[in-house]
Amino acid sequence: MLFAFIQGPLFRLLAIGVLLLALQNTLFVELRPAGVVVQVLLALAAAAGAAGGADRGALAGFVLGLLFDLGSDSPIGATALTMALGGIVAGIAWSIMVDPPWWLAAVFTMIGAAAGEAAVPLVRVFIGESVRFDSELSTVVLVVAVAAGVLSPIFVPLARWCLRLRRAEWKVPVA
Numbered sequence: 001m002l003f004a005f006i007q008g009p010l011f012r013l014l015a016i017g018v019l020l021l022a023l024q025n026t027l028f029v030e031l032r033p034a035g036v037v038v039q040v041l042l043a044l045a046a047a048a049g050a051a052g053g054a055d056r057g058a059l060a061g062f063v064l065g066l067l068f069d070l071g072s073d074s075p076i077g078a079t080a081l082t083m084a085l086g087g088i089v090a091g092i093a094w095s096i097m098v099d100p101p102w103w104l105a106a107v108f109t110m111i112g113a114a115a116g117e118a119a120v121p122l123v124r125v126f127i128g129e130s131v132r133f134d135s136e137l138s139t140v141v142l143v144v145a146v147a148a149g150v151l152s153p154i155f156v157p158l159a160r161w162c163l164r165l166r167r168a169e170w171k172v173p174v175a
Contacts, residue, residue: 007164008164009056009059009060009162009163009164010063012161012162012163012164013059013060013063013064013162013163014063014067016044016158016162017041017044017063017064017067018067020040020041020044020064021040021041021067021068021071023040024037024038024039024040024041025071028040033143033147034139034143035139036139036140036143036144038143038144038147039113039116039117039144039147039148040151041064041065041067041068041083042061042064042082042083042086042113042116042117042144042148043109043113043144043147043148043151043152043155044060044064044155044158044159045057045060045061045064045065045083045084045086045087045090045112045116046061046086046087046089046090046108046109046110046111046112046113046116046148046152047090047105047109047148047151047152047155047156047158047159048060048061048087048090048091048159048162048163049061049086049087049088049089049090049091049092049093049094049108049109049112050090050091050093050094050100050105050106050108050109050112050152050156050159051094051105051156051157051159051160051163051165052091052094052159052160052163052165053091053094053095054087054088054091054092054094054095055091056087056091056163056165057084057086057087057088057089057090057091057094057112058084058087058088058091059087059163060083060087060159060162060163061080061082061083061084061085061086061087061088061116062080062081062083062084062087063080064080064083065077065079065080065081065082065083065084066079066080068080068083075127078123078124078127079120081119081123082116082117082119082120082123083116085115085116085119086112086113086115086116086117086119087112087116088112089111089112089115089116090108090109090111090112090113090115091112093107093108093111093112094108099167102152102153102156105152105156106149106152106153106156107149109148109149109151109152109155109156110145110146110148110149110152111145112148113144113145113147113148113149114141114142114144114145114148117140117141117144117145118137118141121133121137
């Protein structure tokens with residue numbers, strides 16, 4: 001049973017998530033394009049949706065979001081909900097084409113990351129925090145989406161490994 005847990009997607013997501021959370025809280029806090037902190041964990045959650053579909057994107061987003069919530073002062077589950085939404089949206093876009101080329105996976109990752117980041121103020125309103133809706137939100141969503149698209153050539157294969165997914169193999173019938 002322990003071997004199954006270690007080889008399963010949950011352990012791999014946690015291991016990669018802790019590493020990326022450390023990078024997000026140290027390196028990416030200093031690198032702020034347009035004054036926005038790049039959401040690396042959200043990019044991985046959206047890449048998991050782009051790599052494996054809505055259900056796997058939701059799993060990755062929820063696990064990575066809980067990991068983020070445990071390391072910050074936000075209420076537990078708030079970020080998990082938005083990251084799961086980002087994974088679901090990227091996964092729904094994935095259902096259009098089962099094995100998309102890299103550039104289409106990048107587009108799906110961007111869409112999922114934008115949806116997840118745009119949902120953050122809405123979730124904060126639902127949990128009772130005071131939130132300003134201003135023009136800065138569009139800048140934040142755009143920067144996070146573009147950063148997720150740039151990181152997707154690395155994160156989509158990483159998400160496939162974390163979720164233990166294999167690329168679809170097309171076999172030619174022999175006559």
